[in-house]
Every structure is written in structure tokens, then in C-alpha cells.
Amino acid sequence: MTGHWFIHAAYLAVAVVFIFGLKAMASPATARKGIVWAGYAMVAAVIVTFFWPGMENRWLIVLGILLGGVVAWRSGKKVAMTEMPQMVAIYNGMGGGAAAAIAAVEFARGEIHGPAVLVMAVLGALIGAVAFSGSCVAWAKLAGKMKRAYRFPNQRTLSTLLAIIVGWLGIGIVVDGHPWAIAIILFFAVALLLGVVVTAPIGGADMPVVISLLNAFTGLAVGFEGYVLQIPALIVAGIVVGASGTLLTHLMAKAMNRPIRNVLFTPLTGEAQDEAQAIEGRMQETSALDAAATMRYAAKVIVVPGYGMAVAGAQHKVWEMSQLLEEAGVSVAFAIHPVAGRMPGHMNVLLAEAGVPYDKIFDLDEINNDFAQADVALVIGANDVVNPVARTDKSSPIYGMPILNVDHARHVIVVKRGQGTGYSGVENALFYKDNCHMLYGSAQEVVADVIQHVKSMEG
């Protein structure tokens, strides 16, 4: 460990504040304070680092911070709430890339001593590079730059093969100690390719789990590079994120009843359709007027928002409609599937933005039995998370995923942009049920229409 004592004292304080900040972020009342504390700690850590002994290139460092910081700050301020998931993905990828670049410098310097340090450097480089390219792919998918899940034959074999090659190169670097430049370049190239190959076929409801996993990866990479550089604050912050991120990933995967291994290697796609049971019946369409009447004269309405609501930015309209219905004596509740939207909690964030109180928002477990007593289940832009096929059809790729039992409600109204399957490409049996009616259009416009009709029914 090198450096002045006050630098390390400051780093220690920073690590403590990070942990307290993260702890505060785990509770709604203190969450905002948590991020602000962590923000101050980060600024302090950066300032103190300028006093590290033997620091050169100070102007270049300032330039780099300004360049990366200002661009990210402005894009983060500008982006719409609905696009948050891909922003988290891309910023996460940058962290992974930074960790990999640090490792690359250490390799280029060739002064890494001891097998333990080398192992850490190689692991950090590998995980960081995978997190970088994987997050870039995740970002491209969520931002709509990559329209669908790319599957190639033998995807699993290819990723296993790449993992073996990169592992072999990594072991070579550790054993050699002073490897050839070509081996290092090849090592990074294969690691980056591995991230792409593993992430590219994943789609649909699995996306949030993957982002969370990549987030945990970046944390680990940062922790390992912290070991190489001998900066304990990096180890603590990185490993805390790695551990908490792994747990968060596990919680998400559990909510979907899909082990992480399945998320990575048996992607949800529509390709299993050939064997899946054919769905009988036909879809019935309804109008905004009928939908308004059905809800206005109901006793209990449960709203199920999904990604369609996020895309249309309809959360404010949905809450306006709910308030109108409540004034008319209807009880309204919101049911959130753990993986609705593109990230867990995505819907909660949007509903909070619109001003929906917490006590009207319920988890899957809390509300699933209430659908049987509900008069209307209003599904707004959700698809896979309400597909009864997950309960019944063993050949379906989403079989076993817990779903919201909207089909148990007396009436189901589905607001949807058009016919066609959900993000996973699986046909939805719900739409063909007798008690289900389709209301086609953008969620924003459809709900606005419903509001007009509900208003006209007053008095």
C-alpha cells in the first residue's frame, strides 16, 4: 500500500459512506439521502486521489473526467424515465470497460508480482470485458437498435468454447507472468466476444436479470482491480456491489422461476412455438366507450401495467383515470409483476412519477388471489407476465414463470398497440379467452378516450 495516510483515511471514510448510502437506498424513506451521501463520498474520493504520491498527467486526468463526466451527466439528465433501463446498462458497461482498461495497463507495465495479484488482474480483466461488451449489447437491445434476439446454431457450444479459450489464455498469462502482447490482445478480444455471444440471444423478460447480473459482474471486476492496485476502497465498494448485485439477480430470477443458468443458456424465444399447443378461439375487440362503462360501473378494478404503458408514457393518464373511477366509488388497485417492464421496479418508478400512492400498488404475491373478486382487470401494455400459458402449457418456453392471474377476473380488458406476440414472441392464450376483450391503440390515446367517456357518464 502506497500513499499518504490521509489519502487512505479518506478512502476508508468513503467506503463507510458508500455502505451507509447503499443501506439507506434500500428503504423508501431514506433512499434519496443515500444516493446524495454516496455522491459526496465519490467527489471526495476523486479529489483526494489527486494528492496520491507520484501522480503525473494531472491535466489529462482532469480532461478525461470532464469528458466522460459531462457527456454522461447531460445524457442522464435528458433521457426520459422510460429509457432509464438502457442508461443503467450502458453506464454499467462503462464501469466494466474501465476495470478492463486498468488491467490492460497493468499487463502492459508487466510489474504485477505474485500469482495472487496476477489471478485477480486476469479475473478482473475477463469479467470487466464481458460486462462491457454484454452491457453494450443489452443497451442496443433496450434502445431498439437491435430489434430481436439473435440466435445462432450451437450458441451454447460457442460460448462454452469461447469461455474455454479465454480461460486457457488467462491461465497462460498467470503462469507466464510476462506474456507476449499478442496473448494479451487475444485474451481481451475473446473476452469481449464472449460478452456479446452470451448476451445477444437473450431477450424479453430475461433482460432485467441480465442487466442486474452484468452490474454484479462490474462490481466484482472493480473489486479485483482494487486488489491489483491495492486500493481497499475499490475492493470494498466493488465487492459490496458484486455481492448485493448477485443477490438482487437471484431475487429477480426467483421471481420469474427461471434459474440464472436458464436465463443465460435457454433464452425465451418464439421458436418453441411449433411444438406448443395451438390456441383455440378468437380475439374479441371492444371500444373505449364499452371499456369505460364496464369499469365505471364495476366495484373493483385492478390495473396491470407493463412495458406498453412505459413506451406510451401513459402513467399520468392511467392515474388520472384511476382517480376518476375512485370518485365514482370504484376501488382501484395496481398489480405489479416482478419483471413487468424492462427492469424490476420499473413500473413502480413510473407510477411513483405519476403520483400513485404506495398503498395502491401491490406485488404479485399480495394481489394474485384478489383477481377472482375483481370485476375488471385492465391490462395496459403487459403481455408475457399475464399469459396463462405459463401455468398450463409445459412445452411453452415461459412455462413455470409465475404470472398475474388476470384471467380469474370477471372481465379482462387488454390495451395493446396491435395484434402480435409479446417481447418473448410467445402467443398469449389470455387474448383468446371468452372474458377477455382487446382495446387496440397507444396506451396514452386509449386511456385518454376512456377518461372522456367516464367523465361523460358522471351525474
Next chain:
Amino acid sequence: MEGIVYLYVFMLAAFTGYEVISRVPVILHTPLMSGSNFIHGVVLVGGMVTLGHAESGLQMLLGFIAVVLGAANAAGGYVVTERMLGMFKSGNRKGGA
């Protein structure tokens, strides 16, 4: 010996991370992921130290990349998390103050 001490740091940090997250309401999963994304932005410090001690053009280039990416991770992670959590202000008033 010092290496072993660092391994203890690893172990304790892992337990800490696990404990801190273990009881979190679903509504905070996204902000929390975003918040932990910000915290690993501390990799910027590692990038600064690396660039500060770069000895060749290649090392400077890679170190500079690390600083730019690390700064983007930290700044972007902060803004996004802060904006998300800003919506959870108490009272749930529309717009908020």
C-alpha cells in the same frame, strides 16, 4: 501477509453487500440496481491512479480510456439514480418539490 489481509477484506465486503440488500421492497429494486451501478463508478479512482502513473504512450491511452469510462459510469449512474429516487419523495405529490 498483506495479501491475506486483503482476502479478508473481500470476504467481509461480500457479507456486507449481502446483508445490506437482503430486505428490500420490490419498488426499490431498480433504483438500488442503479445506485449500486453508481457505487462501482469508484473505479474512476483506479483509472486516475493508473493514468497518473502511466509510463508509455500506450499506458497513457489505456489509462485515459479508463478515466473517461469511469467518470461516465460515476456521473451517469448518479444522475439516473438521483432522478429515479427523486420521485419517491414523501407525500407523493405530483411533480414534487
